[in-house]
Amino acid sequence: MSSSVSKYFQDKYKPSVGPDELEQPLYNPDLLKKLDWSKITHMKNGVTSSTPGEGLLVRPLCKGDYDKGFLQLLSQLTKVEIFPEKKFEERFEQMKSCRDHYFVTVIEDTDKGEIVGSATLACELKFIRGCAKRGRLEDVVVNNEYRGKQLGKLIVSTITLLAKEVGCYKIGLDCKDEMKPFYSTIGYGSEKGNDNTMIIRF
Numbered sequence: 001m002s003s004s005v006s007k008y009f010q011d012k013y014k015p016s017v018g019p020d021e022l023e024q025p026l027y028n029p030d031l032l033k034k035l036d037w038s039k040i041t042h043m044k045n046g047v048t049s050s051t052p053g054e055g056l057l058v059r060p061l062c063k064g065d066y067d068k069g070f071l072q073l074l075s076q077l078t079k080v081e082i083f084p085e086k087k088f089e090e091r092f093e094q095m096k097s098c099r100d101h102y103f104v105t106v107i108e109d110t111d112k113g114e115i116v117g118s119a120t121l122a123c124e125l126k127f128i129r130g131c132a133k134r135g136r137l138e139d140v141v142v143n144n145e146y147r148g149k150q151l152g153k154l155i156v157s158t159i160t161l162l163a164k165e166v167g168c169y170k171i172g173l174d175c176k177d178e179m180k181p182f183y184s185t186i187g188y189g190s191e192k193g194n195d196n197t198m199i200i201r202f
């Protein structure tokens with residue numbers, strides 16, 4: 001772990017227990033410190049990724065988050081088979097080795113040592129637009145006991161600003177019709193004549 005990453009965790013994140021290995025973040029946490037919240041008007045009470053509220057921490061997914069209820073949280077979003085920790089660690093390493101591609105970001109309740117919110121920025125590398133990057137917002141979920149407290153807006157806004165920070169020219173998402181109002185409050189919208197998402201499900 002680099003000294004800046006290590007210092008970040010000493011300052012901001014006291015893990016419940018565990019060796020350095022489990023504190024390994026998926027991406028450099030310093031990126032979150034650089035986010036520009038100055039133009040964000042939809043968050044109340046000055047909530048940002050640096051000031052998420054008492055007992056909360058916004059940070060990259062860490063290798064030890066298997067034991068902090070990460071999969072249980074994802075199971076509130078969709079089907080998740082609970083698999084062994086080793087498999088989690090292997091997938092974590094695969095994601096980490098795809099440099100600057102996966103930015104899985106979580107909200108931890110540090111009093112409980114539990115992950116209570118998560119969303120992912122996936123960055124696609126393009127040849128178009130002068131080798132641009134396009135962001136995709138994926139797997140947005142907040143623990144049902146913590147909903148209605150701005151954490152959904154917080155994690156989505158964090159990912160959106162992160163996409164800008166890492167140089168994406170745009171970020172998009174797929175969602176059900178009923179979720180459109182939620183994303184609209186955060187600034188997402190359909191573009192005229194281009195609001196069709198077409199898929200083949202395997």
Ligand SMILES: CC(C)(COP(=O)(O)OP(=O)(O)OC[C@H]1O[C@@H](n2cnc3c(N)ncnc32)[C@H](O)[C@@H]1OP(=O)(O)O)[C@@H](O)C(=O)NCCC(=O)NCCS
Binds near residue numbers: 140151175178
């Ligand atoms: C969607 C979800 C992340 C919202 O989290 P949350 O912490 O409750 O959201 P917030 O408290 O930040 O709510 C933000 C705003 O969106 C609205 N909102 C929240 N959930 C909504 C929903 N399901 N439909 C429409 N509006 C919604 C809130 O009323 C709130 O409005 P306000 O700012 O005017 O008060 C959460 O309900 C969740 O995890 N749902 C299950 C997984 C899921 O559906 N994920 C999205 C997949 S596309």
